[in-house]
Amino acid sequence: MNLKGRKVVLHDMSLRDGMHPKRHQISLEQMVNVASALDAAGVPLIEVTHGDGLGGASINYGFPAHQDDEYLKAVVPHMKQARISALLIPGIGTVDHLHMAKDCGVGTIRVATHCTEADVSEQHIARSRKLGLDTVGFLMMAHMVSPEELLVQAKLMESYGANIVYCTDSAGYMLPDDVTARIAKLRAGLRAETEVGFHGHHNLAMGVANSLAAVEAGAARIDGSVAGLGAGAGNTPLEVFNAVLARMGAETGVDVYRLTDVAEDLVVPMMDHPIRVDRDSLILGYAGVYSSFLLHAKRAAAKHGVPSAEILVELGKRKTIGGQEDMIEDVALNLRDAARARAAQ
């Protein structure tokens, strides 16, 4: 693979996707410290706020330590070169949140939908673009559709005003060939000025390999999390991916050593549990289940006395998608009742 001289924009997820393993409890001080260190290391894009994006504060997804605007107002003024981004999932957040984020100084809005539902993003993408923001269309659970179907949806987002469209491997299910096929299809089918991005999860330990495949196939922007702090087994570990790109002669503008320091000195000490491919996160990747379900499934398993792995497998069978965290307790209760019925026989 020859990526020499390729420019790759890295986008850090540790303060947004990383909110999932932190149960949305990252403090304002931690947000500011990590974002400032990423900024100093040269990371050009940093996402903050609730793991489920703007407006994600809820019983279903978890109440965060602070509100969206508090995080944004705390972090944005400290940035010297990095741009702050926010995620918005229509159906959870609204255009009102988008305006709030813009007023807080966000430079990038990422509008996320399930990979077949791009047409719910029209209001939000169009408004973001009209406000002059870097506007990302973010197609989640992209393993569930063919490259051709993904392109149809990507074109919708492009038509609403997205200047970059992402193939998002929310379940960490894809293998490098899956990534290559999708990114190449998007790159060939979208307008030349529309960029393509990739967001990976490390549930099958393919984060770095998949991200390399994405760059080779034409992706200009890649998501990762410093120290991998993200849902499931985490995102593509950003400091590792950056080092690999440096070895290959690709250009990220991010300092290898300083980013490694951020991972080791700031982010790893913040972790409530090691972010690794454990049994449950492996099942996420293997069965194609939304990575953010992980801790919710562990909690429901503990409360209702059923194995978390069984809950995750059943959620995969039910073809649940991102946002359906409410089905986790529902499935757990059904498994509990089924086990009780068997025991009574």
Add this chain to the structure above:
Amino acid sequence: MPINAALIGSGNIGTDLMIKALRSKLINPVWMVGIDAYSDGLKKARNAGLKVTSDGIEGLLPHLEADNIQIAFDATSAYVHAANAKPLMARGVLVIDLTPAAIGPYCVPPVNLREHVGKMEMNVNMVTCGGQATIPMVAAVSRVQKVDYAEIVATVASRSAGPGTRKNIDEFTRTTAGAVEQVGGATRGKAIIILNPAEPPLIMRDTVHCLTADTPDEAAITASVHAMIAEVQKYVPGYRLKNGPVFDGKRVSIYLEVEGLGDYLPNYAGNLDIMTAAALRTAEMFAEEILDGSLQLTAVNA
């Protein structure tokens, strides 16, 4: 003699409503209004013997008087509703709003239909499908004890969400959250909607989470929830409690499924049924009032 009605909007909701209205003893659907002459809804309406127009509201207005239209259902979109409602109300037609525009007061029949009796309202809003499915449960908890916060998650099959719903997704979340507070009785409300494309399509699922101010009275809430389920089942037989109420500290969670009658879209689209059945039930109550003389429709300049 039933009250003559017009149906505006020939999409999923309008067409399902037409099929239900054709069975009503109190509502007689006379007109179906669309904007696409070749839409499936207008075709079905024509076949059912309704008068149809594909010129939008302008195609209907000249005929209101001659056809004695007294009730109009608007199943277009939040953006279009205001423009539709104004000329109808100005001509003394009572408008049942099935969009999330919510110009008029919210109506969730098992919770507050009776409150609308005798108010001489000319525009009532049916909230959203997710609101119709969940607000009865919020009310079932809040009539037992104070609910500080209620949150609803509505998951519908992608195939059952038409272009209006998709363009109006922000209006869905705002209107539903507002009605969770005003009709459901929660101090603060939040709504989440998810469109799931699974094949075969999933039956509508709804989850209601409440945070009570004090420790929940489990027995009283459970009894109240079951009683309210029975009320909703009177007009949506496929409304079912799948799990719960689950109690976890002050959290009360209720897991629901809404299966439709399969009138227009197949049974999975319970989101259509709960909306159209609620709208028809509301219209029938007003029709009874009109027929017994207790409600005189008056022209209103909105």
